[in-house]
Amino acid sequence: MSPLSFELTTEQRDLRDWVHGFAADIVRPAAGEWDEREETPWPIIEEAARIGLYSFDFLANGFADATGATLAIVNEELAWGDAGITLAIFGSSLAVAGIVVNGTPEQVGEWVPQCFGTPGDIKLAAFGVSEPDAGSDVSSLRTQARYDAVRDVWTLNGVKTWITNGGIADVHVIVASVEPELGSRGQASFIIPPNTPGLSQGRKFRKLGIRASHTAEVILENVVIPGSCLLGGRERLEERLARAREGVRSSTQAAMATFEATRPIVGAQALGIARAAYEYALEYAKERVQFGRPIIENQSIAFALADMATSIDATRLLVWRAAWMAASGQRFENAEGSMAKLTAGETAVRVTEQALQILGGYGYVREHPVERWYRDAKIYTIFEGTSEIQRLVIARAVSGVHIQ
Ligand SMILES: Cc1cc2nc3c(=O)[nH]c(=O)nc-3n(C[C@H](O)[C@H](O)[C@H](O)COP(=O)(O)OP(=O)(O)OC[C@H]3O[C@@H](n4cnc5c(N)ncnc54)[C@H](O)[C@@H]3O)c2cc1C
Secondary structure, X not given: OOOOOOOOOHHHHHHHHHHHHXXXXXXXXXXXXXXXXXXXXHHHHHHHHHOOOOOHHHHHHHHHOOOOHHHHHHHHHHHHHOHHHHHHHHOHHHHHHHHHHHOOHHHHHHHHHHXXXXXXXXXXEEEEOOEOOEOOOHHHOOOEEEEEOOOOEEEEEEEEEXXXXXXXXXXXXXXXXXXXXXXXXXXXXXXXXXXXXXXXXXXXXXXXXXXXXXXXEEEEEEXXXXXXXXXXXHHXXXXXXXXXXXXXXXXXXXXXXXXXXXXXXXXXXXXXXXXXXXXXXXXXXXXXXXXXXXXXXXXXXXXXXXXXXXXXXXXXXXXXXXXXXXXXXXXXXXXXXXXXXXXXXXXXXXXHHHHHHHHOHXXXXXXXXXXXXXXXXXXXXXXXXXXHHHHHHXXXXXXXXXXX
């Protein structure tokens, strides 16, 4: 058994420095512009594809790291540059995780490369679970998928909302109900191939933060897809439905399985925002002079920075533990993935607020990036499960009681 170590390998250090260079030289300088434009930063995704950061190989190597640290490090560094652009680059990976977690090896081989495309011809992917009346309560999805055994096709109808890359993606992974009476156990994930008739973009949302990331409704009107687009295949679905009808608990609910795999990574992004704000505030506090001395010489400012540094390190330990558990195939018995995501989201909100306070009026205006980080941080207590839902998952896991 290898000894406990928090030391990164040479490859992990090199990777961190490489991604940090991209975040510092390309992402951060562009962040303000894309935040103002509220548009997908295509040239930056293109650049990420050109250097190999936006690619199937890169993500596959990350998933293959048995320590789990690689993707956590990459997401922290990139979000340190800008979270909106990070989501524009890595938004596709939620759909990719949906395919990898729920699909057969053939489906992974066929569809995942199409989620990325190639440099010069990049593609995007989207993962659609949420609906206007089904956010936290994913068991009540109304989008339905009906199977026609004669033609071997599925027909999907419904409306998805808040979908990252929704409508502009080439590949959409959509979670739909195939047997509504079974709640979340009667759901399955489907690939909607590029240019499938009936899928269209609804409203595009204007947001508080992460504005370089596209968020929109996805409308599905008689979307007909081949039987082979059911992730995991028909046999596995029928077995699962049969178990659910008999009341046997299943560990593979389509949406939940995907979120379990991605929570530590989302937590790492929140961590990146928190670190960016902390570092900026630390430097500012050393420079800014009031009452004849740098403001950091006041204990209230220095202690705030001490708290920020401490909670960032504590968050990183939780994120790395969850990433390590996920990568080494251990079950989150005590909802360790949710613990990481909960702590990371709330740390990002608190630390960016503290950083803004340390900058005073300068923190409130757009000449400094802190107000953007403050806006960007908030989404991390909302998407991929709100903080309340993470607490619910943790409370149920540690207590064994079905807390409402
Ligand atoms: C920018 C953005 C990007 C997104 N990207 C995607 C995406 O790519 N794909 C996707 O499928 N979804 C996406 N979402 C949706 C996101 O996951 C949902 O917004 C989130 O799950 C919450 O659902 P809701 O907004 O309907 O809130 P609701 O579920 O209506 O919750 C409202 C409030 O009630 C609380 N609440 C609800 N139930 C309980 C309970 N049982 N106990 C205690 N409190 C409770 C919540 O915590 C929250 O505070 C995105 C959202 C945003 C804003």
